[in-house]
Structure formats: C-alpha cells, structure tokens
Amino acid sequence: MIETKEQVDQWCRTVAVIKEEIGRVIVGQQEVVEQLLWCILAGGHALLEGIPGLGKTMLVRTVADTLDLRFSRIQFTPDLMPADITGTNVIQFGVKGETAYQFQPGPIFGNLVLADEINRATPKTQSALLEAMQEQTVTIGAQTHELPSPFFVLATQNPLENEGTYPLPEAQLDRFLLKINVSYPTSEELKEIVRRTTSGRTETAGRAADAQMLLEITKGAKEVLLAEEVLDYAVRLTMLTHPGEVQAPEGVRRYVRYGSGPRGLQAVIAVGKVRALTMGRLHVSIHDIQQVAPAALRHRIFLNFEGQAMGVSADSLIEDIISSLGDIR
Structure with missing residues (x-):
C-alpha cells in the first residue's frame, strides 16, 4: 500500500540499486534489464529470445542473486519429461517392509525458475x-502442491530458425507477461565483455532487495492511478492488433492471422503501472503504454502465411498501430 511519496522514492532508489548491481556483472543490455525488472515487479513471467551466447542465462542468475531469491535452473532438452520439472511420487520403504508414497519436489519449486532453452x-x-505459471500450483496424481511465493518463470528461447527447436504453444506464450528480445552487443560492449571474462577479475552482484520488498512494490504498483482516457488508448491499441478491425493499419489487415487477447491488455496496463511507479509517478501516462506495448504484445500477434513469408515482424506492426493512433503523450 502506498502511504507516502517518500515510500515511492525509496522504491525508485531500490530499483536503481538493483540495476546498478546487475550492471556489475552484465555488460550493456540496459533495455533488457529494465524490461525484465518491469515484468518481475508486475508479478509476471518473461520470455527472453536471442541467439545463443548473449548472456541470457547469466542475466537471469544475476537477477536472482540481486533479489536474494531461491534460484532453480531447468535445462530443456528433447528428452526432458514433465516429471523432471514438476517432481513425482516415489515409494518409501519402512523398517517393517511397509510402503508409502512420498512427493519428491522437482526444480519448479523455486522462487525464480530459469527455463533454459525452453x-x-x-x-x-x-x-x-502451464499450471505452475497460471495457478502457482503443481498437481501430481490427486494432490495439489503450492509453489513458493513469489514465483517467476524466466524462460530463454533460441530463434525458431535454429535447428532442434519446437514452437511454443499459443496458450503457453500467452502466459508470459512480456517477451523480451535480447540483441547483439555493440563493439564497445564486446570489448568490455572480453576484458571481464578473460582476466582474473570476477565481478559479482550484491543483494539489493528481497522477496518481501518485491511483493511490497508489486502491491504498490497496483494502486497507481489509471485515467479513463489512458485505459481507452490501451484498449484501442490492443484492438487494432486484430485484422478484422476496420481502422487497423494495412499491415495488420494483410499479414496478421489473429491479434492479442485480453491478457495482452492486462499486461500492457500492469507493466505500464510498474513503469510509472519506478519513474516516481503515481499515474500511468499514454507514453508509458507506448513504451511497454512492444514487449507486452509482440508474442500475442500471430502472423498468417504471407506475413511469415515476407518476414514481417510484430514490432513493426505495433509501431504502425501506435503511429495510426497519433502522437499522443
């Protein structure tokens, strides 16, 4: 609950320290770090996509260290089974030969779970x-087990054109609050990466917050004010991702099979509130909506065959939608 402006300022300072500590280990990628923190502070799950070797796994591990969360890593491979993730019931033998089933938790039982190369x-x-991300529970047999709180799934993904990959089902994609694109570093960043990784110096991130602080900020973000005209703008932006909308840009009507559902709008508003709060404001602006829309909607816009063949990107379509709505701040 937001009680004073000083409390908001303290949260802003905490977020700044978190970014600073992450920057001690991760070179560059400021936009990726910022979007990842938006997602965590909004209480959601994130999907990070980029070619192998860009430090996605290291970034997630560093975030866990900085936030003092119990970290768990699952390396996804073609032969991985569901029980390897959730856990299973194992038979326990007593001293007199009696048997009983005991649940053995899997690696999903952590605060921050890295689903590597999902x-x-x-x-x-x-x-x-799916159940873990939506309900924060795991059902084995007839028993349902609660996952720890807070609970985040941060998944990494290689581009689908790489060999040995399977497209994520639409239902699972929709459960990720944000999809964050991890770009290739600049030449200066590459030089710094080499300096850090080929010398005897090892940088580590210090603790900047804890689970209680995260839950406090998440709860406070929900109280950020949302004006009716800002909500109307977000609704219109989301609706224009659908090819059936008369006022949708030509690219959307031509290349999109179907657009974002209600979860997309929920993501835009939730993350917009977090962005406003971390910038010291207690109200969401239309600029906040414009800034968070690409990460919140890019994985919820599905292209038709022509769009895929032409190499159209969801980000370019979102830019067209924002442009069609006018330069409103």
Whole structure:
C-alpha cells in the first residue's frame, strides 16, 4: 500500500540499486534489464529470445542473486519429461517392509525458475509449466502442491530458425507477461565483455532487495492511478492488433492471422503501472503504454502465411498501430 511519496522514492532508489548491481556483472543490455525488472515487479513471467551466447542465462542468475531469491535452473532438452520439472511420487520403504508414497519436489519449486532453452523441449514437456505459471500450483496424481511465493518463470528461447527447436504453444506464450528480445552487443560492449571474462577479475552482484520488498512494490504498483482516457488508448491499441478491425493499419489487415487477447491488455496496463511507479509517478501516462506495448504484445500477434513469408515482424506492426493512433503523450 502506498502511504507516502517518500515510500515511492525509496522504491525508485531500490530499483536503481538493483540495476546498478546487475550492471556489475552484465555488460550493456540496459533495455533488457529494465524490461525484465518491469515484468518481475508486475508479478509476471518473461520470455527472453536471442541467439545463443548473449548472456541470457547469466542475466537471469544475476537477477536472482540481486533479489536474494531461491534460484532453480531447468535445462530443456528433447528428452526432458514433465516429471523432471514438476517432481513425482516415489515409494518409501519402512523398517517393517511397509510402503508409502512420498512427493519428491522437482526444480519448479523455486522462487525464480530459469527455463533454459525452453523451445528445445517437446510440447508435452513445455505444457508441464502451464499450471505452475497460471495457478502457482503443481498437481501430481490427486494432490495439489503450492509453489513458493513469489514465483517467476524466466524462460530463454533460441530463434525458431535454429535447428532442434519446437514452437511454443499459443496458450503457453500467452502466459508470459512480456517477451523480451535480447540483441547483439555493440563493439564497445564486446570489448568490455572480453576484458571481464578473460582476466582474473570476477565481478559479482550484491543483494539489493528481497522477496518481501518485491511483493511490497508489486502491491504498490497496483494502486497507481489509471485515467479513463489512458485505459481507452490501451484498449484501442490492443484492438487494432486484430485484422478484422476496420481502422487497423494495412499491415495488420494483410499479414496478421489473429491479434492479442485480453491478457495482452492486462499486461500492457500492469507493466505500464510498474513503469510509472519506478519513474516516481503515481499515474500511468499514454507514453508509458507506448513504451511497454512492444514487449507486452509482440508474442500475442500471430502472423498468417504471407506475413511469415515476407518476414514481417510484430514490432513493426505495433509501431504502425501506435503511429495510426497519433502522437499522443
């Protein structure tokens, strides 16, 4: 609950320290770090996509260290089974030969779970995360087990054109609050990466917050004010991702099979509130909506065959939609 402006300022300072500590280990990628923190502070899950070797796994591990969360890593492979993620019941033998089933938790039982290269596992295994991401529970047999709080799934994904990958089902994609694109570093960043990794110096991130602080900021973000005209703008932006909308840009009507559902709008508003709060404001602006829309909607816009063949990107379509709505601040 937001009680004073000083409390908001303290949260802003905490977020700044978190970014600073992450920057001690991760070179560059400021936009990726910022979007990842938006997602965590909004209480959601994130999908990070980029070619191998860009430090996605290191970034997630560093975030866990900085936030003092219990970290768990799952390496997804084609032979990974659902029980390898959720856990299973094992038989326990007593001293007199009696038997009983005991639940052995899997690596999903952590605060921050790294699903590394999630699209290298089969759809059956990927679906093992659906209940955990939506309900924060795991059901084994007839028993349902609660996951720890807070609970985040941060998944990494290689581009689908790489060999040995399986597209994520639409239902699972929709459960990721944000999809964050991890870009290739600049030449200066590459030089700094080499300096850090080929010398005897090892940088580590210090603790900047804890689970209680995260839950406090998440709860406070929900109280950020949302004006009716800002909500109307976000609704219009989301609706224009659908090719059936008369006022949708030509690219959307031509290349999109179907657009974002209600979860997309919920993501835009939730993350917009977090962005406003971390910038010291207690109200969401239309500029906040414009800034968070690409990460919140890019994985919820599905292209038709022509769009895929032409290499159209969801980001370019979102830019067209924002442009069609006018330069409103």
